[in-house]
Amino acid sequence: MLPLTRDAAVALDAADPLAAFRERFVIADPELIYLDGNSLGRLPKRGAERLTETVQREWGDELVRGWDHWMDEPARVGDVLARDVLGAEPGEVLVGDTTTVNLFKLVAAAAGLARRESSTRTTLVTTASNFPTDRYVTEGLGELLDLRVELLEVDMGTLAATLERELAAGLGARTAVLCLSHVDYASGELHDIAALTALARGHGIRVVWDLSHSAGAVPVRLAARAVELAVGCTYKYLNAGPGAPAYLYVRRDLQQQMRSPIWGWFSQRDQFAMSDAYNPAAGVVRFATGTPPILGLPLVEVGAQLIGQAGIDALAAKSERLTALLIELADAWLTPHGFTLATPREAAHRGGHVNLAHAQARDLCQALIEKAGVVPDFRADANGAGTIRLGPAPLYTRYVDVWDAMDRLRKLATQGAGAR
Numbered sequence: 001m002l003p004l005t006r007d008a009a010v011a012l013d014a015a016d017p018l019a020a021f022r023e024r025f026v027i028a029d030p031e032l033i034y035l036d037g038n039s040l041g042r043l044p045k046r047g048a049e050r051l052t053e054t055v056q057r058e059w060g061d062e063l064v065r066g067w068d069h070w071m072d073e074p075a076r077v078g079d080v081l082a083r084d085v086l087g088a089e090p091g092e093v094l095v096g097d098t099t100t101v102n103l104f105k106l107v108a109a110a111a112g113l114a115r116r117e118s119s120t121r122t123t124l125v126t127t128a129s130n131f132p133t134d135r136y137v138t139e140g141l142g143e144l145l146d147l148r149v150e151l152l153e154v155d156m157g158t159l160a161a162t163l164e165r166e167l168a169a170g171l172g173a174r175t176a177v178l179c180l181s182h183v184d185y186a187s188g189e190l191h192d193i194a195a196l197t198a199l200a201r202g203h204g205i206r207v208v209w210d211l212s213h214s215a216g217a218v219p220v221r222l223a224a225r226a227v228e229l230a231v232g233c234t235y236k237y238l239n240a241g242p243g244a245p246a247y248l249y250v251r252r253d254l255q256q257q258m259r260s261p262i263w264g265w266f267s268q269r270d271q272f273a274m275s276d277a278y279n280p281a282a283g284v285v286r287f288a289t290g291t292p293p294i295l296g297l298p299l300v301e302v303g304a305q306l307i308g309q310a311g312i313d314a315l316a317a318k319s320e321r322l323t324a325l326l327i328e329l330a331d332a333w334l335t336p337h338g339f340t341l342a343t344p345r346e347a348a349h350r351g352g353h354v355n356l357a358h359a360q361a362r363d364l365c366q367a368l369i370e371k372a373g374v375v376p377d378f379r380a381d382a383n384g385a386g387t388i389r390l391g392p393a394p395l396y397t398r399y400v401d402v403w404d405a406m407d408r409l410r411k412l413a414t415q416g417a418g419a420r
């Protein structure tokens with residue numbers, strides 16, 4: 001139990017070993033409490049500098065000669081991400097394209113590999129509650145490749161048990177690829193990436209993980225957890241900015257066995273030979289497509305380095321304490337006003353954001369933004385109500401920010417601001 005006074009929150013900030021990292025970010029409005037770092041992270045000051053330098057010195061001065069070194073940037077920045085954030089080996093991560101495109105490439109390539117291993121593997125599986133783009137890409141590939149698609153209905157806390165039951169009941173033999181999110185964007189549930197990967201691999205299934213809502217908030221540790229394939233975005237907890245390039249991870253031993261469905265010229269071996277036949281490069285670069293986003297890469301590097309300097313374990317520990325404080329205050333102050341916690345209560349089962357469900361969640365969210373100087377996120381749910389999503393990103397959010405935001409939400413709920 002943490003104490004519930006504002007002074008206690010201030011004391012937590014004074015003792016916070018990561019407190020100084022807040023100064024590394026642009027805080028344009030010090031009064032604004034920003035709790036949507038899980039949708040778009042703040043701008044690191046160093047990121048703004050690096051972007052300007054890249055535009056002026058590299059593009060401005062070097063012009064086309066810049067390609068001499070720009071060619072290597074997607075894999076080099078991928079190595080930084082691998083080391084500082086993902087717990088992967090050099091040569092296993094490539095930065096570029098969007099999460100959506102990377103997902104398309106890896107699910108398609110993994111389906112090809114799985115079918116070569118066993119011709120009965122003609123099903124793609126994801127969850128009915130997965131992030132929309134993950135479902136759409138899986139369904140679209142089902143149509144394109146003439147594969148069956150199964151969407152598993154899973155409630156919070158039941159993924160492992162549901163999967164185990166379905167795999168035993170036949171899904172294990174017919175599935176090529178399973179596409180899962182490490183942290184569920186809606187509920188905030190954190191899944192056991194090692195156990196679920198091992199479970200699926202035990203049935204010969206290839207798993208593609210989406211790390212968009214986990215990387216930078218919780219430890220990912222791809223190598224230690226025997227993860228084979230993953231994708232993720234860089235503009236949430238990695239703070240690389242709107243439209244920043246995403247990444248993909250292919251474990252080294254699988255790279256030669258897999259082929260990208262997009263035969264782009266940047267994935268060609270000896271690209272500038274301009275040869276007639278497509279011959280994919282060795283290594284993770286075979287998953288490149290076209291001209292890489294050179295101006296976005298420095299911001300990805302800065303974002304990853306900040307995570308590395310803070311240390312992912314320290315960040316995860318702070319994230320756990322911030323969300324614990326949030327939940328404790330919600331229990332004490334908001335439950336009497338009709339709020340319910342819509343995220344797993346146990347720290348081991350949640351990521352960096354917390355959802356609070358309320359019948360007037362939409363209006364309360366609007367009031368938080370317009371009257372209370374708090375930026376949360378709103379998600380509608382199936383029964384027409386919704387949840388307020390609160391993501392206190394640990395690199396720059398203070399304990400007192402969480403305290404003040406919950407205090408302001410309590411006041412709005414007391415005034416009935418949600419009942420317009």
Ligand SMILES: *Cc1c(COP(=O)(O)O)cnc(C)c1O
Binds near residue numbers: 133
């Ligand atoms: C944010 C997010 C994405 C984003 O996909 P883009 O192609 O970058 O727009 C994908 N999947 C998940 C789970 C996300 O949270």
